[in-house]
Amino acid sequence: MTHLSSLGYHTIAPDLRGYGDTSAPASPTEYTVFHIVGDLVGLLDHLGLDKVFVVGHDWGAMIAWYFCLLRPDRVKALVNMSVVFSPRNPVKKPIETMRKNFGSDYYICRFQEPGVVEAELARVDTALVIKKFLTSRNPGLLCVPKEVGFGGNPNSKITLPSWLSEDDVNYFASKFRRTGFTGGLNYYRAMDLNWELTAAWTGEQIKVPVKFIVGDLDLTYNTPGVKNFIHKGGLTKHVPFLQELVIMEGVAHYINQERPQEVSEHIYDFIKKF
Numbered sequence: 001m002t003h004l005s006s007l008g009y010h011t012i013a014p015d016l017r018g019y020g021d022t023s024a025p026a027s028p029t030e031y032t033v034f035h036i037v038g039d040l041v042g043l044l045d046h047l048g049l050d051k052v053f054v055v056g057h058d059w060g061a062m063i064a065w066y067f068c069l070l071r072p073d074r075v076k077a078l079v080n081m082s083v084v085f086s087p088r089n090p091v092k093k094p095i096e097t098m099r100k101n102f103g104s105d106y107y108i109c110r111f112q113e114p115g116v117v118e119a120e121l122a123r124v125d126t127a128l129v130i131k132k133f134l135t136s137r138n139p140g141l142l143c144v145p146k147e148v149g150f151g152g153n154p155n156s157k158i159t160l161p162s163w164l165s166e167d168d169v170n171y172f173a174s175k176f177r178r179t180g181f182t183g184g185l186n187y188y189r190a191m192d193l194n195w196e197l198t199a200a201w202t203g204e205q206i207k208v209p210v211k212f213i214v215g216d217l218d219l220t221y222n223t224p225g226v227k228n229f230i231h232k233g234g235l236t237k238h239v240p241f242l243q244e245l246v247i248m249e250g251v252a253h254y255i256n257q258e259r260p261q262e263v264s265e266h267i268y269d270f271i272k273k274f
Contacts (some may be wrong), residue, residue: 002266003260003261003265003268004267004268007268009053009271012047013041014039014043016036016039016041016060016063017030017031017035017036017061017183018031018041018103018179018182018183018186018187018205019175019179019183019184020175020182021175021178022177023150024087024180024182024183024223024235025046025183025186026036026093026182027186028114028186028189028193029190029261030186030191031183031187031189031190032190032193032197033063033066033070033194033197033198034070034192034197035064036062036066037063037066037067037070037071040063040067041071041074041096042136044074045091050074051073051074051076052075052076052273053075053076053077053078053274054068054075054077054078054079054080055078055080055081055267056065056078056079056080056081056083057080057081057082057253057255057256058081058082058083058253059082059083059184059187060087061081061082061083061089061202062187064078064080064081065080065083065085065086065206066194066198066208068206068208068210069201069204069206072203072206072207072208073095073206075208075209076208076209076271076274077208077210077211077270077271077274078206078208078209078211079210079211079212079213079270079271080116080209080210080211080212080213081212081213081214081249081255081256081263082213082214082218082220082221082253082255083220084212084214084220084226084229084230084235085206085235085238085239087203087226087238088195088199088201088202088203089182089195090199090202090203091198093192093195094192094195095109095190095192096109096192101122101224102141102224103143105106105143105144105145105146106142106143106264107142107143107144108139108188108210108250110144110146110150111185111188111189112188112189114189115145117150117181117185118180118181118182118185120149120150121150121151122149122151123149123151123183124152125154126149126173126176126177126257126258127169127170127173128154129150129151129173129176130169130172130173130176131158131160131164131169132156132158132260133162133199133253134169134172134257135160135161135164136219136252136253137252138139138219138223139218139222140216140219140222141219141223141224142219144194159232163257163259163260164257168257181209186235198237202228204237204241205237205239205240206239206241207240207241208236209241209243210239210241210242210244211242211243211244211245211246211266211270211274212230212235212239212242212244212245212246213246213248213263213266214230214246214247214248214255215247215248215249215251215252215255215258216247216249216250216251217250217251217252217253217255218246218251218252218253218255219252220253221247226259230245239244243270244270245264248262
């Protein structure tokens with residue numbers, strides 16, 4: 001944001017519902033893509049902004065894809081990171097598909113039952129949870145058996161990489177201590193509901209200019225089937241205005257924090273064309 005604002009752009013980073021200092025409804029039914037995209041449209045209307053450049057990462061990337069799918073009229077161009085566009089399967093719900101392909105211990109499947117993962121995370125200091133998530137560099141499938149739990153060993157010692165400070169961790173932890181993790185988990189718990197609600201968009205393409213960036217060590221990039229989808233025509237079939245694809249070497253999931261300068265330059269190099 002500092003990089004782009006120094007170049008004259010008006011930058012906005014909203015706290016999506018469930019995160020930061022905004023509200024965190026308890027029910028997953030209040031986290032559908034219609035709710036989240038509606039929040040963003042409401043924010044743009046409030047600020048008097050007609051069309052914007054959109055930049056997303058992780059769940060922000062998923063919401064950005066939906067934003068462009070549902071309201072392309074509000075988007076100039078999109079720079080998305082880590083999470084590739086996932087076209088709607090007209091037959092199978094996403095959680096059913098993941099459980100079949102990756103097993104019940106796959107992290108998204110484990111997130112589904114309300115309260116279970118929250119209890120696991122509560123056994124460990126919130127700052128340690130944040131450190132574990134942000135410093136993970138294992139590109140394999142994230143599967144967490146119940147006997148292990150998402151909290152893991154509460155006495156773990158984690159050495160932070162150069163791109164992550166204790167101040168960063170403590171800031172993130174302070175926000176999650178306020179709201180808990182339920183809001184963030186509810187995005188996953190609404191995935192099947194999103195599938196039901198978006199039936200009318202089956203087969204619809206993303207029809208805005210797009211640049212997609214992902215690290216070669218990102219667990220999302222290494223999920224079975226994703227590389228073939230990206231490199232063998234699936235992505236361009238569903239995102240026909242994909243103009244740039246960047247695979248950053250030696251970078252894991254939190255690409256925008258690990259390589260902030262490089263990512264900032266990638267964003268600017270793309271949006272300055274429009």
